[in-house]
Amino acid sequence: MNNISDYYNLGSQQPNLNFVDIVLDRDNLLFIDPRLIEASEDLEMKKMQLYIEAFWGELVKRIRSKDVKKIYSILSGLKEPRETRLGYSFSKSSGNSVASKLKAKIIDAITRNKAVQSGVLSHFSDVELFIEDISSDRISDITTKIVKSVLIEYTQEQxxxxxxxxxxxxxxxxxxxxxxxxxxxxxxxxIFHGKPIIFVPKEIVRLESGAGSNVACFYRYAVRHFIKHDASMMEDVSPSGKDGEILLKDVKAEYPLSKESLTNWGIKYGKLLVDYKTDHLNNRLRPLTDLEIMNIVYKADDDISQVS
Structure with a gap:
């Protein structure tokens, strides 16, 4: 395999490298996580966060002004980032990324979302919790393009x-x-085979399942700590426990997971998102270990499908 460390004869592997030692000629199923950028105290990541805040703040401003031309303009740079070799840049699944044909759909989802309009969704890192069609690959691609300038400087330094x-x-x-x-x-x-390469700090990547598990965790937190204690929400729930006890599965059956529900709950319960991040997410948010990254970037091609 042509990992960065092999191709450039670095004499070191992942534990001794600051960046992800990607395979240069295939997919590396790792994704940049804006939550890890936001939580980091590293000066490089703080610089990335400034870019993210500038982009998101301007996008929300344009959405609220309902200036479609300006909205499309600021989203015009969100083409597939191939230089990092992360995600689905080479596979058939690359169609799931923020390609031009999907831009109108993404714009529509963002502009119509009540969490954006109401101000509940004030941090870009929370986008995946509320916006349809935004999952690990797309949030990674969008983040990559927003912080590309910082990643280029980082690559040059490395x-x-x-x-x-x-x-x-x-x-x-x-x-x-x-x-x-x-x-x-x-x-x-x-350069690798005539194509430019951009390195990615290993402390800001997550596994493919990261986005989905975050959404599911947010949903479970909302059900346990807010929905179940809201008498008005419990009126339509059919109990299945002994003596008419309402079980957690009953609440979930009445209110199945959907990003529309998460949006409505985020607006209804003003403390929901803040409490979730403070009480649950922040204590569990961590960079991947070197071993977890190695299980992706040093896997043989025929083993990739077994990695989750």
Whole structure:
């Protein structure tokens, strides 16, 4: 396999590298997690967070102004990021990414979402909890494009530290957080078979199941701590326990998981999202271990389908 460490003869593997030691010529089923960026105290990640906040704040502003042209403009740079080799950049599943044909659908989902309009969804890292069609691959792709400028600088620094040759290449769709627009410029980047490569810090990636488990955890938290204690919500629930006791499965049967429900609950219960992140998510949020990353990037191709 052509991992970064092999191809550039670094003499080190994942535990001794700061970045993800991706395989350069196939998918690496790891995804950038904006929650890990937001929670990090690292100066590099804090810089990424500034880009995310600038992008999200401007997008919400344009959504509320209902200026469709300006909304499309700020989302125009969200094409598939292939330089990181993360996610589904090479597989047939790449159609699930934020490609041009899906942009209108994503825009519609974001602009119509009441959590955005009401201000409940104020952090980009919470987008996957409320917006339909936003899952681990799409949130990763969107985040990658927003922080691409920082990732390029990070790659250049790692190349200098590790003695990796770089070449000047044109890079499109770089978000300028000062001008709040997408620009094109020349950048120094490492090359693999004529294609530029961008390195990703290993502390900001998650497994494919990360987004789905986050949504499911948020749903369970809402049911246990808010829905079950709301008398008005319990009126329509049919009990199946002894002596008419309402069980958790009864509540879930009446209120199955949907992002529309999560949106409505987030608005109805003002403390729901804050309490979930404070009481549940923040204590469990952690970067992947080197071993977890190695189980992805050092797997043989015929073993990839077995990795979850």
């Amino acid at each position: 190349c200098r530290l590790n003695g990796i040759l770089m070449t000047t290449v044109k890079q499109d769709d770089i978000f300028d957080k000062e001008k709040l627009k997408w620009i094109r410029k020349d950048c120094e980047l490492p």
